[in-house]
Amino acid sequence: MITFNQVIIGHEKPLFEVKLNQLESGKVYALIGSNGSGKSTFIQTLFNEIVPVKGEIYLNQKELKLYSKRELALNLAFVPARFPEVEFMKVKDFIGLGRTPYLNAFGTKTEKDLEIIEHFIQLLDIQHLADKFTTELSDGERQLCAIAKALTQETPIILLDEPTAFLDYKNKQRIIDILEQLANELNLLILFSTHDLSSIAKQTIQKIGIEANTQSNEILPKMLPINEQFPFDNLLDKFYK
Amino acid sequence: MQSRLKFLGVIVLLIGLIVLHLFAGSTNVTIDDFYQSLVNFEPSNTTHIIARDLRIPRLLITLIAGGGLAIAGILMQTLFRNPLAEPHILGVSSGASLFVALSIMSGWFVFQTDYGIIASALLGAFAFGIILLSIAKFVRLQSSLLLVGIMIGSFSAAFISILQTWSEANQLKAYTLWSMGSLQQVSLNQIPIITILFLLVVGLSFFLVKSLNAIVLGSANAAALGVQLKHVRMLIILISSTLTGLITAFCGPIAFIGMAVPNLVKLIFKTQDHKTLLLGSLFIGAIFLLICDIVVQLLAQHLLVPINAITAIIGAPFIIYIILKRWS
Numbered sequence: 001m002i003t004f005n006q007v008i009i010g011h012e013k014p015l016f017e018v019k020l021n022q023l024e025s026g027k028v029y030a031l032i033g034s035n036g037s038g039k040s041t042f043i044q045t046l047f048n049e050i051v052p053v054k055g056e057i058y059l060n061q062k063e064l065k066l067y068s069k070r071e072l073a074l075n076l077a078f079v080p081a082r083f084p085e086v087e088f089m090k091v092k093d094f095i096g097l098g099r100t101p102y103l104n105a106f107g108t109k110t111e112k113d114l115e116i117i118e119h120f121i122q123l124l125d126i127q128h129l130a131d132k133f134t135t136e137l138s139d140g141e142r143q144l145c146a147i148a149k150a151l152t153q154e155t156p157i158i159l160l161d162e163p164t165a166f167l168d169y170k171n172k173q174r175i176i177d178i179l180e181q182l183a184n185e186l187n188l189l190i191l192f193s194t195h196d197l198s199s200i201a202k203q204t205i206q207k208i209g210i211e212a213n214t215q216s217n218e219i220l221p222k223m224l225p226i227n228e229q230f231p232f233d234n235l236l237d238k239f240y241k
Numbered sequence: 242m243q244s245r246l247k248f249l250g251v252i253v254l255l256i257g258l259i260v261l262h263l264f265a266g267s268t269n270v271t272i273d274d275f276y277q278s279l280v281n282f283e284p285s286n287t288t289h290i291i292a293r294d295l296r297i298p299r300l301l302i303t304l305i306a307g308g309g310l311a312i313a314g315i316l317m318q319t320l321f322r323n324p325l326a327e328p329h330i331l332g333v334s335s336g337a338s339l340f341v342a343l344s345i346m347s348g349w350f351v352f353q354t355d356y357g358i359i360a361s362a363l364l365g366a367f368a369f370g371i372i373l374l375s376i377a378k379f380v381r382l383q384s385s386l387l388l389v390g391i392m393i394g395s396f397s398a399a400f401i402s403i404l405q406t407w408s409e410a411n412q413l414k415a416y417t418l419w420s421m422g423s424l425q426q427v428s429l430n431q432i433p434i435i436t437i438l439f440l441l442v443v444g445l446s447f448f449l450v451k452s453l454n455a456i457v458l459g460s461a462n463a464a465a466l467g468v469q470l471k472h473v474r475m476l477i478i479l480i481s482s483t484l485t486g487l488i489t490a491f492c493g494p495i496a497f498i499g500m501a502v503p504n505l506v507k508l509i510f511k512t513q514d515h516k517t518l519l520l521g522s523l524f525i526g527a528i529f530l531l532i533c534d535i536v537v538q539l540l541a542q543h544l545l546v547p548i549n550a551i552t553a554i555i556g557a558p559f560i561i562y563i564i565l566k567r568w569s
Contacts, residue, residue: 047464049464077465080461084458089457093513093514097454097458100451101466105449106448107450107451
């Protein structure tokens with residue numbers, strides 16, 4: 001669970017004010033906002049890479065900035081927007097990198113690590129990909145592998161940066177369904193940023209938006225929960241310039 | 242399993258080349274001569290001197306230089322996520338050269354001892370490694386970093402040429418001989434210090450395996466996996482510049498191994514696991530330089546070729562192949 005106390009997100013200069021109380025386990029949050037609104041800055045802030053301009057963020061009742069890198073890696077997993085282009089990397093080795101925080105300096109995997117990797121490969125039904133090189137995968141398959149890697153990290157929270165950006169319509173739906181299913185079954189907190197308003201129409205997905213610039217430069221934009229029903233054409237102006 | 246078989250092949254090849262290297266010189270030295278020279282050395286016996294004071298140090302420094310430069314190469318390639326990164330092209334070894342030139346031509350005795358030269362080479366390599374690391378933060382394009390490295394190289398080359406015009410004839414000669422690269426300059430009594438430093442930093446590099454494996458995915462991914470990027474980056478620079486400085490101090494700047502060997506290792510083992518990549522680079526780097534030096538020794542009867550020429554003749558076409566394969 002992530003709790004916010006009067007937080008202003010920004011990097012040197014303030015970007016927006018967080019008007020959420022908390023993000024809860026077992027739920028999927030979709031974060032929308034125009035380019036440059038601060039979605040990535042928000043995710044980086046949750047990773048302690050950027051310190052909020054004001055206020056405190058708590059992760060399981062403990063202040064975020066008190067977490068060490070390793071402790072953070074045991075609580076938060078991250079799936080970046082771009083799948084890393086690396087040659088000669090087998091899918092199962094890539095997924096296995098999720099175990100990094102649990103391994104010794106030499107990176108030796110134990111039986112248990114291998115079982116966990118195998119378990120999530122089966123859970124996402126990607127056994128047929130395991131021995132391929134990641135460079136041989138389609139964008140949809142890559143996204144599944146990136147999610148599997150995040151799962152093997154066994155964190156209660158997974159953050160994804162535009163996970164549906166490079167996918168076709170069917171794959172977008174599939175990835176979002178999988179995220180929902182995972183949040184339900186494993187009681188995870190999943191938050192992803194997106195511009196695909198149509199694929200997050202479902203009521204079960206919590207929506208959060210970062211306002212586009214306010215009327216006056218003196219008032220900071222806000223990050224708000226969106227309670228309105230889809231389609232929210234009328235809200236486009238509010239969140240997209 | 243498959244990679245174990247490949248390692249077995251690599252080790253067999255390495256042992257074969259070690260034997261070939263020991264016996265490749267123009268003088269005929271038998272196994273017994275080697276044995277006798279070690280247990281029962283006679284200073285008046287020329288064969289003993291050749292065996293103990295020339296062949297054995299030359300073999301050891303060839304193994305260390307080949308393996309060490311290849312390890313420095315794979316570390317930098319992973320750190321900068323660039324298959325063409327290596328200490329030579331990134332200007333790290335030019336830092337060692339500049340500092341060695343400074344110390345040879347300073348005329349101060351302290352700097353002209355073995356330790357003086359090792360210390361300046363290490364310092365120069367490390368200083369330039371840190372400069373490179375701080376510039377790399379601002380460089381987005383992979384090829385730009387290589388250009389930065391080449392500029393650092395030209396910058397120190399310019400300084401070295403200015404120093405040369407100021408220096409005396411014997412200093413100039415000492416520097417020029419050093420800069421041509423050679424595996425014959427090392428004497429037996431220097432081997433222990435070189436070996437200890439080498440084993441220390443190579444051993445240290447294996448403690449970075451987990452972090453290196455994660456860094457392959459990029460810094461955002463690695464940080465999210467709990468890797469202490471700042472520490473790891475410094476350690477990588479420390480290890481690779483120590484190897485570069487050490488080897489450059491004794492053998493002069495040897496090019497192409499750091500770039501060619503790790504790429505060859507990736508082609509052979511087809512993996513991104515750095516336990517395999519580090520070990521593979523260590524062995525295949527040694528193999529590569531052994532082959533080059535055997536060629537040098539075989540040619541020696543007819544003409545003297547600097548080791549740098551051979552590594553370039555074999556290494557450069559392979560690098561072009563890698564570039565064509567990747568970016569065309």
